[in-house]
Amino acid sequence: xRTTTLAALLALASSGAAVGGDGRADADMRDLADRAVxxxxxxxxxxxxxxxxxxxxxxxxPDRSPAARARLQAAEDALAEALADIDAxxxxxxxxxxxxxxxxxxxxxxxxLRVCRGPLWDVxxxxxxxxxxxxxxxxxxxxxxxxxxxxxxxxNAVPALVEREIxxxxxxxxxxxxxxxxxxxxxxxxxDGLATAGADVSPLxxxxxxxxxxxxxxxxxxxxxxxxxxGLARLRDFLRDEYLPRARESLAVSDNPGGAACYxxxxxxxxxxDRGAQAVHDLGVxxxxxxxxxxxxxxxRHYGTRDVPDILARVRDAADNRFxxxxxxxxxxxEMVERAFEATASLFHAMPAQPLRAxxxxxxxxxxxASAHYEPSSDPSRPAYYRIDSEGWQxxxxxxxxxxxxxxxxxxxxxxxxxxxxxxxTPLARLSFNSAYAEGWGRxxxxxxxxxxxxxxxxxxxxxxxxxxxxxxxxxxxxxLGWSRERTVAYLLESGRFxxxxxxxLVDRMAIxxxxxxxxxxxxxxxxxxxxxxxxxxxxxxxxxxxxxxVLGEGTVPLGxxxxxxxAWIAARRGVGxx
Numbered sequence: 001x002r003t004t005t006l007a008a009l010l011a012l013a014s015s016g017a018a019v020g021g022d023g024r025a026d027a028d029m030r031d032l033a034d035r036a037v038x039x040x041x042x043x044x045x046x047x048x049x050x051x052x053x054x055x056x057x058x059x060x061x062p063d064r065s066p067a068a069r070a071r072l073q074a075a076e077d078a079l080a081e082a083l084a085d086i087d088a089x090x091x092x093x094x095x096x097x098x099x100x101x102x103x104x105x106x107x108x109x110x111x112x113l114r115v116c117r118g119p120l121w122d123v124x125x126x127x128x129x130x131x132x133x134x135x136x137x138x139x140x141x142x143x144x145x146x147x148x149x150x151x152x153x154x155x156n157a158v159p160a161l162v163e164r165e166i167x168x169x170x171x172x173x174x175x176x177x178x179x180x181x182x183x184x185x186x187x188x189x190x191x192d193g194l195a196t197a198g199a200d201v202s203p204l205x206x207x208x209x210x211x212x213x214x215x216x217x218x219x220x221x222x223x224x225x226x227x228x229x230x231g232l233a234r235l236r237d238f239l240r241d242e243y244l245p246r247a248r249e250s251l252a253v254s255d256n257p258g259g260a261a262c263y264x265x266x267x268x269x270x271x272x273x274d275r276g277a278q279a280v281h282d283l284g285v286x287x288x289x290x291x292x293x294x295x296x297x298x299x300x301r302h303y304g305t306r307d308v309p310d311i312l313a314r315v316r317d318a319a320d321n322r323f324x325x326x327x328x329x330x331x332x333x334x335e336m337v338e339r340a341f342e343a344t345a346s347l348f349h350a351m352p353a354q355p356l357r358a359x360x361x362x363x364x365x366x367x368x369x370a371s372a373h374y375e376p377s378s379d380p381s382r383p384a385y386y387r388i389d390s391e392g393w394q395x396x397x398x399x400x401x402x403x404x405x406x407x408x409x410x411x412x413x414x415x416x417x418x419x420x421x422x423x424x425x426t427p428l429a430r431l432s433f434n435s436a437y438a439e440g441w442g443r444x445x446x447x448x449x450x451x452x453x454x455x456x457x458x459x460x461x462x463x464x465x466x467x468x469x470x471x472x473x474x475x476x477x478x479x480x481l482g483w484s485r486e487r488t489v490a491y492l493l494e495s496g497r498f499x500x501x502x503x504x505x506l507v508d509r510m511a512i513x514x515x516x517x518x519x520x521x522x523x524x525x526x527x528x529x530x531x532x533x534x535x536x537x538x539x540x541x542x543x544x545x546x547x548x549x550x551v552l553g554e555g556t557v558p559l560g561x562x563x564x565x566x567x568a569w570i571a572a573r574r575g576v577g578x579x
Contacts, residue, residue, distance in 0.1 A: 025090040032082055033099045036106065037427040039079070043072050046132055049139040051430040052378030052421075058141055059150035061161045062129070064119045064168060073114065080107045095426060098554055098561075102432040105558045109269040109434075116253075116262035120172030122165070123179035123239065123247075124512045125186035125368055129165065130194065130235070133158075134203040134362070135375070142207055148216045151207050155223045159231035166238050173246050176257045181247040183512045186369045186505075188240050193364030195232035199224045203362055251488075251511035252479045263479045266515035271436040271522040272558035277476035280518050284472025287521065291465040298462055312466055312496035321397045321459045326360075329393040329401060334358045336405035336454075337386065343454045344410040349545050352418030355383040356409055360390040367391065369505035372404050374413040378430075380421045384414055395499030399459030403446055403467075406454055412445035413438065420555040429555055435516055437556045440523015443468060447528070467497040468524065471510075471517030478507070479514045526559050527551060530566045537570045546573075 041048055041055065044062040048055045088100040122129065140154070141147045172178060179187075199205040199221040208220040253259045253266070264276060275283075292308050299311035315321060323329045337358045345351055354377070361370060372389035386408040389396075406412055416438065446464050455461060474491050477483035483491075485507060492503050510517050530551075535542045550569045551562065 033428045059153040112265040121177040137206040158228045162231045178247045180511045190368045191236040253514040270515045270519040281476045284469045287469035326393040337409040340410040354380045354418040357383045358386040374408045376417040399463040402460040406449040407442040412442045435519035436523035439520040443520045443524030444527040466495040469521045475517045
């Protein structure tokens with residue numbers, strides 16, 4: 001049983017902070033947080049569906065026109081100037097201090113990324129705007145006639161959205177910005193899948209299938225067939241015929257104007273740390289070396305050899321570590337999710353109630369190089385999804401499938417995101433996200449699963465050590481240290497975690513999301529280090545469930561704030577123990 005809540009411990013640890021006597025700082029902070037949320041939802045109303053926030057209307061798409069981008073930047077600059085006048089220590093509650101930290105991080109990362117000029121080369125097969133359409137179709141509210149009318153207005157505007165994005169890409173090409181050619185080919189495949197799907201099977205026609213209003217359903221299906229699909233076909237044709245021939249062959253973001261600065265800003269945004277490309281690379285090299293030494297130790301015990309390539313080859317080629325069909329991989333992954341749920345319960349004070357579905361990719365994403373991933377739902381009564389990358393079943397291993405399943409489900413992302421739904425969070429906190437915290441928890445969960453004996457044999461423990469931190473080495477290698485595609489692929493293949501096709505897709509993912517692959521181990525190493533510090537400081541008083549409460553207790557936070565929270569918890573627990 002928890003003896004002291006996280007909020008109480010943090011309040012105790014910060015009880016010496018000065019608090020403004022007139023409450024002016026509190027009022028100013030609340031106003032800034034409200035303004036930041038309104039600004040974010042005005043710029044991108046679709047964020048509300050992910051965050052579970054209310055919208056005044058559901059009839060518009062994000063506006064990324066030059067004028068809208070300029071307005072957003074001016075508003076962000078005004079927020080940053082006002083925030084600089086508020087001393088976080090003067091705020092009277094942990095909630096306000098959290099909002100201060102989250103807004104500081106949001107503005108620092110967002111303003112830093114301006115150098116990348118992302119909207120001018122946003123052709124992305126992992127998180128491109130075209131992929132969000134299916135999510136919006138699932139979330140589009142239809143409860144009354146007015147909302148159904150808004151749905152028709154929004155989806156009739158898809159051609160205008162397409163033209164606006166094409167204009168951005170043309171602006172980018174004229175200024176020397178583009179996505180890599182290999183990525184563009186993958187996006188063309190995805191958009192073609194959406195554009196050619198009939199209304200009876202299209203994921204974009206889900207509002208028609210969800211509604212009991214026959215007239216609306218017929219009208220919405222007509223919008224998909226007569227308006228949305230032709231609009232997406234226009235995008236496909238533009239990307240294939242006009243954009244692709246002019247896209248860069250290079251994968252490195254440093255080959256875009258200001259690309260080296262863009263990479264540093266991307267690292268800062270994804271990891272929330274002031275750790276540059278060379279430092280990330282060097283830490284990754286050291287971490288990989290330690291992991292390989294651990295594999296050699298395991299291999300010596302199980303195979304009588306310390307030769308790491310030989311050990312990894314034996315694991316990957318073992319007949320009982322492979323699948324005989326795609327359906328076998330899907331069924332195995334689903335069973336693993338159930339097993340992980342049961343085995344994880346002892347590691348936490350409570351398990352999430354929100355359901356999780358483990359399903360393969362929808363048809364339009366097949367063959368496009370998308371990765372297995374987690375799709376959260378902001379409604380606790382509706383399921384979140386673990387999307388299984390089942391297409392590569394012939395080269396996938398059971399050990400790797402186990403690692404991915406726990407990373408995406410329990411004790412990984414679903415544990416984390418569903419737990420966050422139970423927290424009382426401000427709107428700003430609901431909007432806040434960073435990859436280092438989320439993916440760092442996922443990486444930490446892979447180790448936690450081994451501690452909980454979730455893995456069924458020795459394959460996953462070996463493969464789990466072969467992959468981590470390679471992204472910290474290869475990502476800056478590809479983008480700023482001069483690595484070629486071939487060198488990057490070869491280095492990643494050494495891990496034995498992915499086959500050639502999956503590795504090629506992973507390199508394209510790295511190319512279009514510079515810095516993101518470093519976030520997993522930037523966060524995972526930090527969470528593990530904090531746990532080790534807590535174990536050393538608290539000794540027998542350390543409770544793993546309490547530690548997990550602290551790490552998950554405020555939702556997604558920057559790593560610096562996570563460290564301060566854990567250190568405050570350690571100090572408070574010591575104080576409680578001394579009483």
